[in-house]
Amino acid sequence: MIGRYRRELSVAAALAALLGLLWIAAPRFYEGDEIRAILVRSAPVLILAVGMALVVLARQIDISVGSVFSVTGVAAGLLARSGIPMAGVVPLTIAAGALLGALNGVLVSGLGLPAIVVTLATRSALQESLAWAREGEFVRDLPAGFQWMGLGQEAGRWVLVAAAALFFAAFAWAMRWLAAGRAVRAVGSDAEAARLAGIRPARVVFWVFVLMGALTGLAALLNSVRFPMVDPNAGKGLELQVIAAVVVGGVAISGGRGTPAGVGLGVLLLSSIGSALLFLGIPAPWEKALQGAIILVAVASDAFNLRQRTDARASLASR
Secondary structure, three states: OOOOOHHHHHHHHHHHHHHHHHHHHOHHHHOOOHHHHHHHHHHHHHHHHHHHHHHHHOOOOOOOHHHHHHHHHHHHHHHHHOOOOHHHHHHHHHHHHHHHHHHHHHHHHHOOOOHHHHHHHHHHHHHHHHHHHHOOOOEOOOOOOOHHHHOOHHHHHHHHHHHHHHHHHHHHHHHHHOHHHHHHHHHHHOHHHHHHOOOOHHHHHHHHHHHHHHHHHHHHHHHHOOOOOEOOOOOOOHHHHHHHHHHHOOOOOOOOOOOHHHHHHHHHHHHHHHHHHHHOOOOOOHHHHHHHHHHHHHHHHHHHHHHHHHHHHHHHHHO
């Protein structure tokens, strides 16, 4: 049992070690409101990680998530500023993200193009289009009901955390009990075997990209309501953090393997690193360097474990 959850336990140990280091070297971390601030900042990232976990489990990748995040965040601000109530802004923003995800899904599952090429192209196209349309200008003059969804900062913070926790719980339940969750794992493990079992891999891949886009729209909205203005560059570099959180949490980049618990722990670890560096007096640019290193180590570990399993199966077959 312990071997099965080795990655999750190692991430939990790393998070505990980081918190212990802060307790000794920077006790000020625990004196203020930093832990709650980390939870609030982590809420949109956790929702993104749920979508990314599904994409990676299906043996795909989406590096356009940062650009989709920026576009849908701006869209949410513009919709609210146009007079649409928040009850309409929420589904429209999610729908906008789903449409962008569907574009990736059609190109990957319908035309059979490599996901990394498709999402790199859509990332660049969306990023440059947004830069041309906004020229770096924030979305200002938002209605009073937009920030914190009109609930006030104190209640709004907890609503964001609760919403992320709810979606994460739904993800964990779906992966365990729904046929759709098992289909994603099956396609990621062996698409041909899944097809022979009656699963349509292309359809599964299409819908995981649609869901990735929809969840990105929701995450962008939850992030945007934290501020009085919407930053068109809010998603810049976000894909690195999300992919790092998912991969370090134990979702194999080769697809088919991973647990919700690992995803949650990965998000908490990656979200805590930035604050930890700040309190330890380490320059902020090291955060991105650490995220990149974490991805490299996690992928190398998965490749090593995959080779070990392949060699073990080959050894048993030769006997």
